[in-house]
Amino acid sequence: MTRTALRNPLRHREGEYEIKFETYRFYLKCIVDFLRDEYNEWESFGEKAIERSQGLKRFSNPDQGYLNRFLKNAWNTEYIASNARFIDIDSVKINNQWKPIQVYYAIYTAGEALSYLVDGEKADSHRKCLRKLSDFLEKRRLPPWSFAFKGPCGKRRNEHYPVGFPRALSIPHNLRRQGVKPVEMIAKCLKAEHAHRFDEDFRKEKGRFKYKFDPGRTTILHFLYRLRIKSNYRDAEIFLADAPESDIKEFSENLSEFCFWTMLLFEVFIIRRCGYDCFADLLREYKSKNKDAKQLQKRLAFYEENSRQIAQRGS
Numbered sequence: 001m002t003r004t005a006l007r008n009p010l011r012h013r014e015g016e017y018e019i020k021f022e023t024y025r026f027y028l029k030c031i032v033d034f035l036r037d038e039y040n041e042w043e044s045f046g047e048k049a050i051e052r053s054q055g056l057k058r059f060s061n062p063d064q065g066y067l068n069r070f071l072k073n074a075w076n077t078e079y080i081a082s083n084a085r086f087i088d089i090d091s092v093k094i095n096n097q098w099k100p101i102q103v104y105y106a107i108y109t110a111g112e113a114l115s116y117l118v119d120g121e122k123a124d125s126h127r128k129c130l131r132k133l134s135d136f137l138e139k140r141r142l143p144p145w146s147f148a149f150k151g152p153c154g155k156r157r158n159e160h161y162p163v164g165f166p167r168a169l170s171i172p173h174n175l176r177r178q179g180v181k182p183v184e185m186i187a188k189c190l191k192a193e194h195a196h197r198f199d200e201d202f203r204k205e206k207g208r209f210k211y212k213f214d215p216g217r218t219t220i221l222h223f224l225y226r227l228r229i230k231s232n233y234r235d236a237e238i239f240l241a242d243a244p245e246s247d248i249k250e251f252s253e254n255l256s257e258f259c260f261w262t263m264l265l266f267e268v269f270i271i272r273r274c275g276y277d278c279f280a281d282l283l284r285e286y287k288s289k290n291k292d293a294k295q296l297q298k299r300l301a302f303y304e305e306n307s308r309q310i311a312q313r314g315s
Helices: 016-039 042-053 064-083 089-119 126-140 182-201 220-234 236-240 245-274 276-289 294-305 307-311
Strands: 148-150 161-163
Touching: 016 042, 016 182, 016 220, 016 236, 016 245, 042 245, 042 294, 042 307, 064 089, 064 245, 064 276, 064 294, 089 126, 089 220, 089 236, 089 245, 126 220, 148 182, 161 182, 182 220, 220 236, 245 276, 245 294, 245 307, 276 294, 276 307, 294 307
Parallel strands: none
Antiparallel strands: 148 161
């Protein structure tokens, strides 16, 4: 049996916002459950990320000011997002409306630093950064970040296809809860997000048809962007919907956990590309100004313990 709960949480609460919150909550839960099932602990995942980063060549003369700008932004935002503590459930619910934005920006700003180190070009935009990161992470073969949907919509809206998933993949309904594997619900999440991007990213041009439009790889980074847009601009009510206290708390905790694992992943690749000493200097300077950044301190201890493996130059 998977970690996924075998229940129908919508039996007694079927409002529009409740259904949407339950959908997003369960997508996020399945992502975190997949991480725990696949890698067990974050330290073992960190070791796997170090292994997958081998072969990346050292980036010569990186713009340290640019890296410093985005990494400090990322660390500050992660700290704010992950260290808010509320006793009453109403405060947790209100914070859940803002937390997806904070988590997204923590990951996005760290992603700007990583995307720059991928090819030396500064993205400085959400769309370009997410595209570069999605292309880069697919090649690293570290699920669930390497999972993707890609391809055009097609005349029958079924020409897009999964990438990096197990071959025998069954994609369930988003509200199915019995017998669902986390990897299957992640596929459903990305398939749905890919369809959203068909509708939202398409721009009609001369001689171009929507069924031929391909938005590129859709990954869980795009799902996180979706949560940010929903909570910031369009449907803030989703995150204030009535839900069991356990679900409200779980949503907040899973956002923090996903943020931690993703920051770990990005930082390992950043270290490999810019050099351990360069990264450690930036991190220690930040740590001296914010001694309460516990999540960052845990990762720093891990990097110091594995500094020899991370510092090895790529071929």
